[in-house]
Amino acid sequence: MDGVTHTRTTRLERGRGALGPALELVHTGRAPTRAVLTSELGVTRATAGAVAAELEALGLITVDAHPTAAAGTQGRPSHRLFIADQGPVVLAVQIHADGYRVALVGLGGRIVATTSGCGTIPADPARILSEAVRAGSALLRDSGRQCLGAGLAVPSAVAEPDGEALNPLHLAWPAGAPVRALFLQALADAKVPGVTEHVGFSGNDVNLTALAEHRHGAGRGARDLLCVASGHRGVGGALVLDGRLHSGSSGLALEVGHLTVNPEGAPCHCGSRGCLDVEADPLAFLGAAGRTPGPEGSLLKQATDLLREEYADDSVRAAGELLIDRLGLGIAGLVNILNPDRIILGGLHRALLEADPERLRAVVADRSLWGRSGGVPILPCTLDHNALVGAAELAWQPVLDDPLIVLEGEHAG
Amino acid sequence: MDGVTHTRTTRLERGRGALGPALELVHTGRAPTRAVLTSELGVTRATAGAVAAELEALGLITVDAHPTAAAGTQGRPSHRLFIADQGPVVLAVQIHADGYRVALVGLGGRIVATTSGCGTIPADPARILSEAVRAGSALLRDSGRQCLGAGLAVPSAVAEPDGEALNPLHLAWPAGAPVRALFLQALADAKVPGVTEHVGFSGNDVNLTALAEHRHGAGRGARDLLCVASGHRGVGGALVLDGRLHSGSSGLALEVGHLTVNPEGAPCHCGSRGCLDVEADPLAFLGAAGRTPGPEGSLLKQATDLLREEYADDSVRAAGELLIDRLGLGIAGLVNILNPDRIILGGLHRALLEADPERLRAVVADRSLWGRSGGVPILPCTLDHNALVGAAELAWQPVLDDPLIVLEGEHAG
DNA sequence: GTGTTTTGTTCATACCGGATACAAAGTCAG
DNA sequence: CTGACTTTGTATCCGGTATGAACAAAACAC
Structure with missing residues (x-):
């Protein structure tokens, strides 16, 4: 809120240290324990322990207190890593031919809460987007979770860098509708807490299906x-x-x-x-x-x-x-x-x-x-609501790149 | 040579620090001066200076002693960065329908020396490869340069991970010829100095053309x-x-x-x-x-x-x-x-x-x-011998990822 | 019980890059 | 020529991140 005071971080310094990679491993289910995290990251046990502790302090993961030994293994059993039960979520919105669906999605692609609106899609994309975002905002209030971002999936090619839906063929939308801008506007109107300027993403539904299946399916x-x-x-x-x-x-x-x-x-x-x-x-x-x-x-x-x-x-x-x-x-x-x-x-x-x-x-x-x-x-494909989960992945990406940004949103929650 | 004593560096620690990115900028001509290097890397002048000094100490680049001021600019003129005149090279080999061409290629895609062999391609890939490598080895001896690796371009799809030429259509080669293994064997036979186990790469000529044109063309x-x-x-x-x-x-x-x-x-x-x-x-x-x-x-x-x-x-x-x-x-x-x-x-x-x-x-x-x-x-396309330069890029890649590896080859040169 | 194996933690250390202050080398105005 | 200004280069201090070694803990094997 105080303008541009950040240091120039053009190229280097993407995601400080091993925090991001570690969170991504847990997120995609490839780090069930701290021992696995150690070997997957290729760091020492000391580092992996510190990283896990920091992710736990950030409220993103939990480490179980009493490790259960896997049968048939020697040595001290490793503590398991879980995604935090009441951790932050992102808001995911999917527009499809029959209406919309919104969900709160936690780490690991877990759908925490979801609801949908049916009926014919009006020719006005702004209307359905704001309806969907309001529904999501209600979900968020009910859940009491911190929200870190929002993602949108639409059944159309989305042109970069402006986020325009080029061929919303089976929606009654006008070609070239600026869905990203409309989505951001709807988020701002609904005053979704935690969703600030930069944190709204949109994409084609098949793209997002692929992303979700790649991470979790x-x-x-x-x-x-x-x-x-x-x-x-x-x-x-x-x-x-x-x-x-x-x-x-x-x-x-x-x-x-x-x-x-x-x-x-x-x-x-x-x-x-x-x-x-x-x-x-x-x-x-x-x-x-x-x-x-x-x-x-x-x-x-x-x-x-x-x-x-x-x-x-x-x-x-x-x-x-x-x-x-x-x-x-x-x-x-x-x-x-x-x-x-x-x-x-x-x-x-x-x-x-x-x-x-x-x-x-x-x-x-x-x-x-x-x-x-x-x-x-x-x-x-194996996931339910994969495009929706994929939209959530877009919103999670900045957190996976640098988990410390959850601190920035904390005082706002 | 003393077995596997290296620390496990599976995922993190790719190319220590900013050395690699800096060398890549000079290599691709995007860092003509230290000042530009500073802004392109997004680091402080102190770091850029240290990095440039280290690359100079490694014998890869030179910094001019007396900077020439660019006309019409204010401030202290920046020292220019050059690719070292007598720096290390890699050996590049290209096989084509009319024979072979070999070259020593320095940083920046500069062909330092080249020669070619014409005539019909025999049905035996091992023969022409060893002939080409011997020619390259002679170039290398004459030049007195340190050699850091070797790359090969062939007019055929090359299957990973074994490096087999699947469709050497207009060579008289058998389909599936293991060109990478043959190339490595030829390099070993010719005892090309500096070219150790890992440092032999091969690829399709159009792929390598694209790579060369992307970096230098x-x-x-x-x-x-x-x-x-x-x-x-x-x-x-x-x-x-x-x-x-x-x-x-x-x-x-x-x-x-x-x-x-x-x-x-x-x-x-x-x-x-x-x-x-x-x-x-x-x-x-x-x-x-x-x-x-x-x-x-x-x-x-x-x-x-x-x-x-x-x-x-x-x-x-x-x-x-x-x-x-x-x-x-x-x-x-x-x-x-x-x-x-x-x-x-x-x-x-x-x-x-x-x-x-x-x-x-x-x-x-x-x-x-x-x-x-x-x-x-x-x-x-704009480059001469672009597939050849592209083959060299393959061989340069490990150095661009971590310039410090030139030290490993130094005692061998 | 005593080893063995694997995991987790503590602490000192190394290294890289940031920040700052200062020095150097040019232009520009007069 | 002189002094103000601009930009580049360097020296120094500092902080963060990961390493490495030593130690502790929790299981199994005997």
């Missing part, structure tokens, strides 16, 4: 993780490289929906034909199965229900195999370009994978250049 | 740099992210040659049709222009000569435009997936860009999703 441990998912309309992609989301120089990377997977296919709004977007989304699946979309339930729900419950039906199975082949072609192209070490699928594509895992893996291996020599693991 | 300052190039046969791609080469989890990323750019095109050895590999390489260009490849000069030389000298000719121009359109389609697909902030083109593609820059930029902007909102800069 099926993508854990992967170095280069590719995520492909289809929710309502269209197909989205995301890439996590070295633990960081790669969203391109202007936030528009992994627009995989316009890979050509069927040269004689349906025309796409991008001007081309047979794009993944129109050939492998829920609507395409329903169409291929000869069904017309019903009025109730989202397209995704109708498609996945059909896939899970009637895969024995010939027309459904044929449609599934058709979409698997198209999806496999698209994924193979991505494998040739990105060479990820793991692929995870969400939404309809997850259901397709689960319906016939071998077929998809075979198509990808067959069409990717070096597929024969191994093949990339392809897994379904 | 047309890619300088780009955060996400895409490079596409065609040398002899086929098309290669490479991506530099945040200053580091992204070669995928097993070194096989950016195999862009099999993007489909012409659904009714010529069959490709990958099983598909109309791949960039067979639609936009020198042979394709010569064919489109109605020429048959002659016996003398490489395909690349014949194609670029034609493009530069006879672009007024209708058939040449038509062929050029055809290839530009195909290339643009492929690049647009990559832009949609990778969203780089700069693109550089090498080999034939550089010549195509220079023949008609506007057409290529227009095609890419038209076919990429958000092309209208800006457009990615597309530039020609």
Whole structure:
């Protein structure tokens, strides 16, 4: 509040010392005990002990008083590290075709409290954002937790650096809506405690799904993780490289929906034909199965229900195999370009994978250049509300970079 | 030599302090003076001074004794920083369709000495590698410089972690030749001083071109740099992210040659049709222009000569435009997936860009999703022997990460 | 019980970079 | 030429972070 008094910290001094890495290890479940923390950080026991003590003093983690010895191990049992029970949270907001969902998310991707609002999305993004933020603010008051930031997931490409939603296709929003600014405004209007100027982030929902799964779900441990998912309309992609989301120089990377997977296919709004977007989304699946979309339930729900419950039906199975082949072609192209070490699928594509895992893996291996020599693991997403958790990850990131910043927000809470 | 006595430095302590970043700034020409070094590093003048003094003591850089004042500036003139005149070098080797080239490369990508061997490439990679390394070893002896490592560029995808050349298409080599092991063996046989166990790296030539151009050429300052190039046969791609080469989890990323750019095109050895590999390489260009490849000069030389000298000719121009359109389609697909902030083109593609820059930029902007909102800069490569310099960059990397390792090699020199 | 193994803590120490004050080397105004 | 100003370089002190060694603690094996 006293202007710019900080020392110039342009390049060096990212996250003082080992605090940040240590918190990240606990956050992602890779440091169950202080002993593991020691070896994972590559520091001495003395340092790891001091770091754990400091994180505990910050109220972020707890160390159990009476260590329970793991069976069959020698030596003094190590104290276990837990994420603090009543520690701080961040506010996560997700906008989707059927409404919004908000949650308080603690470290470790734990959803502490959540609520949702249904109904049609009005054409005015500011309105639904402020409604969602007010709901989140109420959750926060009820919980009594300290809030350290907020994140937003929207089903659209979000352009950097201004945070504009470029193609909110199945929302009634205007293209180019400045969602980040609107989100920040809504946070300011609701006077969410702890959420100051800098602490509002936004991103594409598939990107955030990938981030969440990488930290807490099926993508854990992967170095280069590719995520492909289809929710309502269209197909989205995301890439996590070295633990960081790669969203391109202007936030528009992994627009995989316009890979050509069927040269004689349906025309796409991008001007081309047979794009993944129109050939492998829920609507395409329903169409291929000869069904017309019903009025109730989202397209995704109708498609996945059909896939899970009637895969024995010939027309459904044929449609599934058709979409698997198209999806496999698209994924193979991505494998040739990105060479990820793991692929995870969400939404309809997850259901397709689960319906016939071998077929998809075979198509990808067959069409990717070096597929024969191994093949990339392809897994379904595992988290509930993964885009929401991913939005929370955005908000947690500054804390993971430098846990000491929780002190700055403390007097405000 | 005394076994493993080093402290475990698994994660933290990458490159002690600001030494590494400082050397990298000088190396890439972004720190002409100590004053600039201070601001670029974001440290105090005291630290920058100490760091510069240490790099000078290590024999890597020199600080001029009598600073020359830049015209029109106030204040005390800053001492300029130079790369040491007789500093250490690395050995770089490039294998290409017409033979090999070796060079001693200093900091800053400076080629200190180079020589080449022509003639047909024998089917035995070990033979040409050992010949090239012997030539390099002779250069090294003559120069009297300390050698800190060696790097190899080959015109093939190189699989990690073993360093096998998967598709040395236009060399007579067997697929899967273990080039890294052979290179290390050749280095050991030639007893190149200073090149110990760990210090031999290898990579695909287009990857290394991208790396070199990013550090010293047309890619300088780009955060996400895409490079596409065609040398002899086929098309290669490479991506530099945040200053580091992204070669995928097993070194096989950016195999862009099999993007489909012409659904009714010529069959490709990958099983598909109309791949960039067979639609936009020198042979394709010569064919489109109605020429048959002659016996003398490489395909690349014949194609670029034609493009530069006879672009007024209708058939040449038509062929050029055809290839530009195909290339643009492929690049647009990559832009949609990778969203780089700069693109550089090498080999034939550089010549195509220079023949008609506007057409290529227009095609890419038209076919990429958000092309209208800006457009990615597309530039020609600028360095001589860029793959060779890139191979040297691989070898320099450990020194840039921690300049103090030059001390380890000192007693061996 | 006595070793052995592993974990946690205490304390002295090393090192790196920050902060400050001061010195040096130029420009600019007169 | 002189003095004010600006910028760069250096000396010194200081604080924070991690190391390393010694010691203590908590389990198992016998």
